[in-house]
Amino acid sequence: MKAVRDVWDTRTGRAAKAKEEGPDLPGEWSAYGVLLQYLLKRAGLNQQQLGDVMGYSLEQVASVEQGRRPAKAAFTTAAERALEAGGVLEALQGEVDRAKLPRFFRNFALIEAEVVSRFDYEPLLVPGLLQTEAYARAVFAGHSPPLGEEIIDQHTEARLNRQKLLTRVPLAELSFIINEEALRDPVGSPEVMRAQWQRLLEVAALRNVEVQVMPAQRGFHPGKNGPFVVVETHEHKHLGYFESQGVGCVVSEPAEVSTFALRYGKLRSQALNVDESARLIERMLGET
CATH class of the missing domain: 1.10.260.40 (lambda repressor-like DNA-binding domains)
Incomplete structure (x- = not known):
């Protein structure tokens, strides 16, 4: 898995590859x-x-x-x-x-599909696995440079298809920590946001899913460095993943993955618990 990180973590190599592939279809x-x-x-x-x-x-x-x-x-x-x-x-x-997914994410998508656990911290947006179709479409529509309508359709469909992980059998243990600011930041219309909050409550009711909210003005915490994911594969190997500006990186070095897991544990303790988080989202629904 280290080779995967070497590929995705090298910006010049990634850019050269993208240029070489050009408009080629998968x-x-x-x-x-x-x-x-x-x-x-x-x-x-x-x-x-x-x-x-x-x-x-x-x-x-x-x-x-x-x-x-x-x-x-x-x-x-x-x-x-x-x-x-x-x-x-x-x-x-x-x-x-x-193959409908963005190129940088496809390697991790292969790993994600078979995990036994997945812990996700997201400070800026609702995590892709929890997004409604309208919210996901609004995210892709805001891409720069702009994406064509067909590409937006394909990326949206692929993102929704990934959500099979929520109810896949055998069930995976899934945890999400989302910054309150990400929930309040409007993506799409007010109707899109209301439907998204309702979707979060529905998913949080699944017995294998936990949704926690990191309250605004909590102060400094380990998530300030950015979003990340920690997964355990069906072979019980632990991996980390993070992305920024269209570059994704799978982390396999045990010491680095351990750091990710430690940070996630701290975030879990600093965020609102599951019940408090649900009540906050319900209040947000009531405010609109």
């Missing part, structure tokens, strides 16, 4: 398209015929087959049935979905 989408093309030929169908059977337009089928757009889960389900694919397209769906 290889996962192309691989899916090649497999779809093979299945079409095996079934003796063309793109138009498959679209008619599935209820999709010729353009939609063509764009997926050519790797220009990612297949959504509903498309894959319909294609599996129409082509009697035997599950081979469904086996690729997770990779196709993951």
